Amino acid sequence: MTPGQSRPDVVVAGGGLGGVAAALTAAALGRTVVLTEELDWLGGQLTAQAVPPDENAWIEGPYSSASYQRLRAGIRDYYRRNYPMTAAARDDVLLNPGRGLVSGLCHEPPVAVAVLSELLAPYVSSGQIRVLMRHVPVAVEIEGDEVRSVTVRSLETGAEQTFDAPYVVDATELGDLLELGGVEHVIGAESQEETAEPHALPGRADPLDQQAITWCCAIEHRPGEDHTLDKPASYDFWLTHESGVWPGAQLSLADVDPGTLVARELPLFGEVADSKIPRTRWCYRRIRSADQFTGVLTTDVSLMNWPQNDYWLKPLLGVDQVTRQDALEASRDLTRSLVYWLQTSVARPDGGTGYPGLRLCPEAVGTDDGLAKAPYIREGRRIRAEFTVTENHVAVAAREGLGGPEQFGDSVGIGAYRIDLHPSTSGRTYVDMDTHPFQIPLGSLLPRRVRNLLPANKNIGSTHITNGCYRLHPVEWAIGEAVGALTAFCLSEKALPTQVRSDPRLLADYQRLLSGTFGVPLEWPEQIRTRPLADAAYRLDAASTPLPAGV
16 A cells, blocks of 8 residues: 555445445444546446346335445435426435436436545545545455555556455456456356256356446437437447347347347337327337426436447357457447437337437536446456356246245345346347346355355356346445445454354354344245236336335
């Protein structure tokens, strides 16, 4: 560490939701933390990747931690304090700024950035948390089964700093510390022989079978104006490229229902005639609904995270740097091409083509071009864990007759989301199946060998299949919170994480710390967990709601 600075208790590499939650929780327990982030925004998939929070039907109730509820309440309060709003919107306890269908809290990414900074502010001011933005890990020193140090490099100056800390948390989007430190991990899809999952690969594992990434963008519609992009370099390729997943071209309004694989076509604007709910591309991830605001805020803003700009031609992991960069740039150009196609070529209901008034919104995503700061990463490296969660533990079909999901005695949090795998780099189509509300077992957070490195992103002990339900926003936060508390608990008890899991007294004390001090729910009530998520009472017009009384 730099001369004159004390040794931190925890180094957290990666400032996504898991990384921030880990840093906040460790600091709340009196520990000092260095938190590094590659970009100039904290928040990961919620902010820099521009993905509104994919949550569950009970998220407004008591089934997420107090700190996650503070984050959500802070976002709503930020709008009420700073935005000109209609009286009805300001008074709405369940304010959904975008009235998007994917979440009860579709909002603009810069708002979440501000709220995350507010949550961190007292610890940053006191020096308990030191945040290093625009820093990336470049080396991990391992001695035996212990991480000795992590070296990070400034992307602004090139200067390097080495941190020696008792605990290291890998909260990077791709699990970078696992590779740098030679920590045993998995990439891609496992085989049925390895995991016994019905939807794992029937033959050999395929490390290059990785989920699509998506380079999201923010758009608004200004009829009568012309915001047409310059024609993207790869537009002609994407215009004629057949997705192989849905009938016809990649650039279209067609796709398939992920669960049934039945072809469908959702309009860009307007309402579907046979539905009371505006199931349109525009409304699905809308992050600002103009009818809730006054003054200068006169247009909707929507997030483009659609099947049509999912990129799956090349993987990011297990390939050389040139291939990875090619994939990233191709993903960006696919999104630009989709926008250009909408501006110039999509068929309109009036018989014309194109909406030149569609405008990319740099102000909504903090960039010069209106594309997100980073691609939405659905899948990274995953630790070889003491315990790996498989489809057989959580999927409804696999649990038939067993009374719900596997119950984990070492639970450190809960989550609820379908297994949702997007098309992959191997050419596989969607894998989408119902799950029960599930738990996060401590064993899935513990590497088999390395004693003091813990995961806090999409790099836990899940499989290619269960990554599809453990990768969403509230679950990532819960993982980070559990890991932050675990580092502080282990330092206080002078115990290793694996000892906490194996010692009933330590495990009980740690779980009481989570549930008592931090309000972390560790299990679902029986009437919720025994039902498939497909039975949950979602309100698609106003996003998620608590389970109705008596259900």
